[in-house]
Amino acid sequence: MDPSLIHDFFRQEGITLQQNKITVFGKEYNEPRLTQWMGPRYRYSNIQWEETKFNSTIHQWKLQLIDLLHFEFNAVLINYYRNGEDSMGKHRDNEPEIDTACIASLSFGESRSMLFENPSTKQKIKVTLSHGDLLVMHHLQDRWWHSIPKSKRILKPRINLTFRSILTSTSKDALLDEEYYLGKNDH
DSSP: OOGGGHHHHHHHHTOOOBOOEEEETTEEEEOSSEEEEEBSOEEETTEEEOOBOOOHHHHHHHHHHHHHHTOOOOEEEEEEEOSTTOOEEEEOOOOTTEEEEEEEEEEEESOEEEEEEOTTTOOEEEEEEOTTOEEEESSGGGTOEEEEOOOTTOOSOEEEEEEEEEOOHHHHHHHHHHHHHTTOSOO
16 A cells, blocks of 8 residues: 555545544543454443444455464454554553454554563563554563554654454354363363
């Protein structure tokens, strides 16, 4: 995707971005970016997303990632950073309904730095994600926090599509069955 065509992409694909209210440590704020959800019903930071079907282009990208990574993604959070004033605070994608084994992050548009921090070791890593980059996070959410800080030098927009697997009641049952048959239980 040509970075200059980001707005056209949203319009053509029927993507309607919104700015949600999030709750952080009991206080409500405007989410510092625009977002849209595609996938099963999901909740984070007091935001409730209803089940939403994938559009055709993003569905094709999801299938390519499944083929490439051999991991069954069923959801995507689309993040639109209008400029360097938009950001993402330090967090882990570790809600109980997320399968944290693999999260794939696909970037388009302006390059942005993503910061990773391990609270146990205090190790910090800065990764610059550029147009077309794919960042694959295998079990990263277990021990690392990540963020996209504000930057006055960033003037152009960035889209980030974060593909993940949400454990629905059916997939949770299948996972429990798999653990049982693989001997991962104590019963």
